[in-house]
Amino acid sequence: MPSQDVTQRFIFEQADVRGELVSLNESYREILARHDYPEPVKALLGEMLAAAVLLSTAIKFDGLLVMQARSSGPLSTLMVECSSRQEVRGIARYADELSGDTLSELMPDGVLAITVDPERGQRYQGVVALTGTSLADALAGYFDSSEQLPSRFRLLADGQMARGFMLQALPANRETDPAARQETWNRLSTLADTLTVEELKALDNRTILHRLYHEEDVRLFDEQPVCFRCSCSPERSGNALISLGREDAFALLAEQGGEIRVDCQFCNACYRFDQAALQTLFDKAREHARSLH
Structure with missing residues:
Protein backbone atom coordinates (compact mmCIF):
# COMPACT_ATOMS: atom_id res chain seq x y z
CA MET A 1 0.00 0.00 0.00
CA ARG A 229 -1.43 23.67 6.56
CA CYS A 230 -3.35 26.87 6.02
CA SER A 231 -1.31 30.07 5.94
CA CYS A 232 -4.11 32.24 7.35
CA SER A 233 -3.59 33.83 10.78
CA PRO A 234 -4.87 36.67 12.98
CA GLU A 235 -1.79 38.68 11.96
CA ARG A 236 -2.48 38.30 8.23
CA SER A 237 -6.13 39.20 8.70
CA GLY A 238 -5.13 42.24 10.72
CA ASN A 239 -2.65 43.32 8.04
CA ALA A 240 -5.43 43.12 5.47
CA LEU A 241 -7.50 45.55 7.55
CA ILE A 242 -4.53 47.87 8.04
CA SER A 243 -4.07 47.97 4.26
CA LEU A 244 -7.56 49.48 3.99
CA GLY A 245 -6.42 52.54 5.93
CA ARG A 246 -7.70 53.72 9.30
CA GLU A 247 -10.68 55.70 8.02
CA ASP A 248 -12.01 52.96 5.73
CA ALA A 249 -11.41 50.23 8.31
CA PHE A 250 -13.44 52.03 11.00
CA ALA A 251 -16.13 52.85 8.44
CA LEU A 252 -16.33 49.13 7.66
CA LEU A 253 -16.55 48.38 11.39
CA ALA A 254 -19.56 50.69 11.67
CA GLU A 255 -21.20 49.12 8.61
CA GLN A 256 -20.71 45.66 10.11
CA GLY A 257 -22.39 46.56 13.38
CA GLY A 258 -19.29 46.83 15.55
CA GLU A 259 -17.48 43.67 14.53
CA ILE A 260 -15.52 42.81 11.37
CA ARG A 261 -15.31 39.14 10.42
CA VAL A 262 -12.45 38.00 8.22
CA ASP A 263 -13.14 34.50 6.91
CA CYS A 264 -10.53 32.20 5.37
CA GLN A 265 -11.99 30.60 2.26
CA PHE A 266 -9.51 27.72 2.45
CA CYS A 267 -9.99 26.41 5.99
CA ASN A 268 -13.14 28.29 7.12
CA ALA A 269 -11.34 29.91 10.07
CA CYS A 270 -12.97 33.16 11.20
CA TYR A 271 -11.07 36.08 12.70
CA ARG A 272 -13.11 38.76 14.50
CA PHE A 273 -12.14 42.36 15.17
CA ASP A 274 -14.18 44.67 17.39
CA GLN A 275 -13.45 48.37 18.00
CA ALA A 276 -10.83 47.70 20.67
CA ALA A 277 -9.03 45.13 18.52
CA LEU A 278 -9.08 47.44 15.51
CA GLN A 279 -7.76 50.35 17.59
CA THR A 280 -4.93 48.15 18.85
CA LEU A 281 -4.07 47.13 15.29
CA PHE A 282 -3.65 50.69 14.10
CA ASP A 283 -1.84 51.79 17.26
CA LYS A 284 0.75 49.03 16.77
CA ALA A 285 1.04 49.85 13.05
CA ARG A 286 1.71 53.52 13.92
CA GLU A 287 4.33 52.56 16.50
CA HIS A 288 6.01 50.26 14.02
CA ALA A 289 6.09 52.99 11.37
CA ARG A 290 7.67 55.41 13.86
CA SER A 291 10.37 52.87 14.79
CA LEU A 292 11.46 52.71 11.15
CA HIS A 293 12.25 56.43 11.05
Missing part, protein backbone atom coordinates in the same frame (compact mmCIF):
# COMPACT_ATOMS: atom_id res chain seq x y z
CA PRO A 2 1.19 3.58 -0.62
CA SER A 3 2.68 5.46 2.31
CA GLN A 4 0.68 8.19 4.01
CA ASP A 5 1.14 11.77 2.79
CA VAL A 6 4.57 11.63 1.20
CA THR A 7 6.31 12.54 -2.02
CA GLN A 8 9.26 10.58 -3.35
CA ARG A 9 11.66 11.42 -6.14
CA PHE A 10 13.37 8.99 -8.52
CA ILE A 11 15.95 9.38 -11.29
CA PHE A 12 17.35 7.21 -14.04
CA GLU A 13 21.10 6.80 -13.59
CA GLN A 14 21.77 6.42 -17.34
CA ALA A 15 19.22 8.89 -18.71
CA ASP A 16 18.28 12.55 -18.39
CA VAL A 17 14.87 11.78 -16.94
CA ARG A 18 13.47 12.28 -13.47
CA GLY A 19 10.22 11.33 -11.80
CA GLU A 20 8.11 11.79 -8.69
CA LEU A 21 5.41 9.83 -6.90
CA VAL A 22 3.07 11.44 -4.38
CA SER A 23 0.50 9.98 -2.01
CA LEU A 24 -2.01 12.14 -0.12
CA ASN A 25 -4.38 10.70 2.44
CA GLU A 26 -4.90 12.55 5.71
CA SER A 27 -4.00 15.95 4.23
CA TYR A 28 -6.45 15.46 1.34
CA ARG A 29 -9.25 14.36 3.65
CA GLU A 30 -8.57 17.27 6.01
CA ILE A 31 -8.99 19.75 3.14
CA LEU A 32 -12.23 18.09 2.02
CA ALA A 33 -13.62 18.01 5.57
CA ARG A 34 -13.85 21.81 5.55
CA HIS A 35 -16.20 21.95 2.54
CA ASP A 36 -19.15 19.89 1.33
CA TYR A 37 -17.93 19.32 -2.23
CA PRO A 38 -19.74 17.12 -4.77
CA GLU A 39 -17.87 13.95 -5.73
CA PRO A 40 -16.56 15.18 -9.12
CA VAL A 41 -15.17 18.32 -7.45
CA LYS A 42 -13.53 16.25 -4.70
CA ALA A 43 -11.81 14.15 -7.35
CA LEU A 44 -10.53 17.06 -9.45
CA LEU A 45 -9.37 18.99 -6.38
CA GLY A 46 -7.49 15.90 -5.19
CA GLU A 47 -5.83 15.51 -8.59
CA MET A 48 -4.72 19.15 -8.51
CA LEU A 49 -3.37 18.77 -4.97
CA ALA A 50 -1.27 15.80 -6.09
CA ALA A 51 -0.13 17.69 -9.19
CA ALA A 52 0.93 20.75 -7.19
CA VAL A 53 3.11 18.62 -4.92
CA LEU A 54 4.69 16.93 -7.95
CA LEU A 55 5.52 20.27 -9.52
CA SER A 56 6.78 21.89 -6.30
CA THR A 57 9.43 19.20 -5.95
CA ALA A 58 10.65 19.80 -9.50
CA ILE A 59 11.46 23.45 -8.78
CA LYS A 60 14.32 24.43 -6.49
CA PHE A 61 12.91 27.40 -4.60
CA ASP A 62 11.78 28.64 -1.21
CA GLY A 63 8.26 29.95 -1.44
CA LEU A 64 4.88 29.03 -2.83
CA LEU A 65 3.62 27.29 -5.94
CA VAL A 66 0.04 28.12 -6.90
CA MET A 67 -2.03 26.19 -9.44
CA GLN A 68 -5.29 27.76 -10.52
CA ALA A 69 -7.81 26.65 -13.14
CA ARG A 70 -10.67 28.96 -14.12
CA SER A 71 -13.55 28.52 -16.52
CA SER A 72 -17.02 29.77 -17.38
CA GLY A 73 -18.37 26.25 -16.80
CA PRO A 74 -20.13 24.79 -13.74
CA LEU A 75 -16.78 24.40 -11.97
CA SER A 76 -15.54 27.99 -12.10
CA THR A 77 -12.38 27.71 -9.97
CA LEU A 78 -9.90 25.16 -8.71
CA MET A 79 -7.04 26.59 -6.68
CA VAL A 80 -4.26 24.77 -4.86
CA GLU A 81 -1.18 26.04 -3.07
CA CYS A 82 1.91 24.01 -2.16
CA SER A 83 4.86 25.49 -0.32
CA SER A 84 8.48 24.46 -0.83
CA ARG A 85 8.04 22.61 2.48
CA GLN A 86 5.24 20.57 0.87
CA GLU A 87 2.47 22.17 2.91
CA VAL A 88 -0.75 22.13 0.90
CA ARG A 89 -4.18 23.73 0.90
CA GLY A 90 -6.88 23.98 -1.76
CA ILE A 91 -10.33 25.28 -2.62
CA ALA A 92 -12.99 24.97 -5.33
CA ARG A 93 -15.85 27.17 -6.52
CA TYR A 94 -18.74 25.64 -8.42
CA ALA A 95 -22.35 26.14 -9.46
CA ASP A 96 -25.21 24.66 -7.44
CA GLU A 97 -26.08 22.37 -10.32
CA LEU A 98 -23.18 20.40 -11.82
CA SER A 99 -23.45 18.84 -15.25
CA GLY A 100 -20.86 16.22 -16.13
CA ASP A 101 -17.97 14.84 -14.13
CA THR A 102 -14.86 15.17 -16.31
CA LEU A 103 -12.54 18.15 -16.52
CA SER A 104 -13.62 19.04 -20.07
CA GLU A 105 -17.29 18.91 -19.07
CA LEU A 106 -16.95 20.84 -15.82
CA MET A 107 -14.40 23.41 -17.00
CA PRO A 108 -14.97 24.02 -20.74
CA ASP A 109 -12.81 26.73 -22.29
CA GLY A 110 -10.78 26.79 -19.08
CA VAL A 111 -7.41 28.38 -18.42
CA LEU A 112 -4.63 26.89 -16.29
CA ALA A 113 -2.18 29.20 -14.51
CA ILE A 114 0.88 28.00 -12.60
CA THR A 115 2.58 30.63 -10.44
CA VAL A 116 5.88 30.33 -8.60
CA ASP A 117 6.11 32.95 -5.86
CA PRO A 118 9.56 32.71 -4.23
CA GLU A 119 10.38 34.28 -0.88
CA ARG A 120 13.29 35.97 -2.65
CA GLY A 121 13.46 36.76 -6.32
CA GLN A 122 10.99 37.39 -9.08
CA ARG A 123 7.49 35.97 -9.28
CA TYR A 124 6.85 33.83 -12.36
CA GLN A 125 3.59 32.75 -13.96
CA GLY A 126 2.78 30.56 -16.94
CA VAL A 127 -0.73 30.40 -18.44
CA VAL A 128 -2.11 27.95 -20.99
CA ALA A 129 -5.51 26.80 -22.20
CA LEU A 130 -6.96 23.95 -20.17
CA THR A 131 -6.86 21.40 -22.97
CA GLY A 132 -7.39 17.65 -23.02
CA THR A 133 -9.90 15.48 -21.23
CA SER A 134 -8.04 15.37 -17.90
CA LEU A 135 -5.82 17.48 -15.68
CA ALA A 136 -2.93 15.14 -16.48
CA ASP A 137 -3.36 15.92 -20.19
CA ALA A 138 -3.56 19.65 -19.48
CA LEU A 139 -0.34 19.58 -17.45
CA ALA A 140 1.50 17.65 -20.13
CA GLY A 141 0.36 20.26 -22.64
CA TYR A 142 1.51 23.04 -20.33
CA PHE A 143 5.05 21.70 -20.09
CA ASP A 144 5.25 20.82 -23.77
CA SER A 145 4.23 24.35 -24.82
CA SER A 146 5.47 26.60 -22.01
CA GLU A 147 8.52 24.93 -20.55
CA GLN A 148 9.72 22.74 -23.44
CA LEU A 149 10.16 19.89 -20.96
CA PRO A 150 8.42 16.72 -22.18
CA SER A 151 6.38 15.44 -19.23
CA ARG A 152 3.86 12.74 -18.44
CA PHE A 153 1.42 12.68 -15.54
CA ARG A 154 -0.92 10.13 -13.99
CA LEU A 155 -3.34 11.48 -11.40
CA LEU A 156 -6.19 9.97 -9.42
CA ALA A 157 -8.32 10.94 -6.43
CA ASP A 158 -11.47 9.39 -4.99
CA GLY A 159 -12.36 11.52 -1.96
CA GLN A 160 -10.26 9.39 0.37
CA MET A 161 -6.81 9.35 -1.22
CA ALA A 162 -5.00 11.16 -4.02
CA ARG A 163 -2.07 9.78 -5.98
CA GLY A 164 0.20 11.25 -8.59
CA PHE A 165 2.99 10.11 -10.90
CA MET A 166 5.21 12.39 -12.95
CA LEU A 167 7.89 11.60 -15.51
CA GLN A 168 9.90 14.52 -16.88
CA ALA A 169 12.78 14.97 -19.32
CA LEU A 170 15.81 16.92 -18.09
CA PRO A 171 18.37 19.03 -19.98
CA ALA A 172 21.06 17.01 -21.75
CA ASN A 173 23.75 15.73 -19.40
CA ARG A 174 24.10 11.96 -19.43
CA GLU A 175 22.91 11.62 -23.03
CA THR A 176 23.87 14.32 -25.51
CA ASP A 177 22.87 12.72 -28.81
CA PRO A 178 19.37 14.05 -29.69
CA ALA A 179 18.26 10.82 -31.35
CA ALA A 180 19.35 8.71 -28.38
CA ARG A 181 17.64 11.09 -25.97
CA GLN A 182 14.40 10.89 -27.91
CA GLU A 183 14.55 7.09 -28.06
CA THR A 184 15.11 6.91 -24.30
CA TRP A 185 12.25 9.29 -23.59
CA ASN A 186 9.92 7.36 -25.88
CA ARG A 187 10.79 4.08 -24.15
CA LEU A 188 10.42 5.37 -20.60
CA SER A 189 7.20 7.31 -21.28
CA THR A 190 5.68 4.34 -23.13
CA LEU A 191 6.38 2.16 -20.10
CA ALA A 192 4.85 4.83 -17.85
CA ASP A 193 1.66 4.68 -19.94
CA THR A 194 1.21 1.04 -18.89
CA LEU A 195 0.69 2.04 -15.24
CA THR A 196 -2.94 1.36 -14.41
CA VAL A 197 -5.18 3.27 -12.05
CA GLU A 198 -5.48 0.18 -9.86
CA GLU A 199 -1.70 -0.16 -9.57
CA LEU A 200 -1.18 3.50 -8.79
CA LYS A 201 -3.84 3.30 -6.10
CA ALA A 202 -2.75 0.05 -4.47
CA LEU A 203 1.02 -0.35 -4.86
CA ASP A 204 3.85 1.30 -2.94
CA ASN A 205 6.36 3.42 -4.84
CA ARG A 206 9.18 0.89 -4.96
CA THR A 207 6.84 -1.77 -6.34
CA ILE A 208 5.49 0.63 -8.97
CA LEU A 209 9.00 1.46 -10.18
CA HIS A 210 9.99 -2.20 -10.27
CA ARG A 211 6.80 -2.99 -12.17
CA LEU A 212 7.53 -0.29 -14.77
CA TYR A 213 11.32 -0.13 -14.94
CA HIS A 214 12.85 -3.37 -13.66
CA GLU A 215 15.26 -3.36 -16.63
CA GLU A 216 16.37 0.24 -15.97
CA ASP A 217 18.90 1.62 -13.47
CA VAL A 218 16.59 3.66 -11.21
CA ARG A 219 17.46 5.39 -7.96
CA LEU A 220 14.58 6.03 -5.52
CA PHE A 221 15.20 8.80 -2.98
CA ASP A 222 13.86 9.00 0.57
CA GLU A 223 10.25 9.93 1.18
CA GLN A 224 9.48 13.54 2.04
CA PRO A 225 6.43 14.31 4.21
CA VAL A 226 3.44 16.31 2.92
CA CYS A 227 0.88 17.95 5.20
CA PHE A 228 -2.14 20.24 5.15
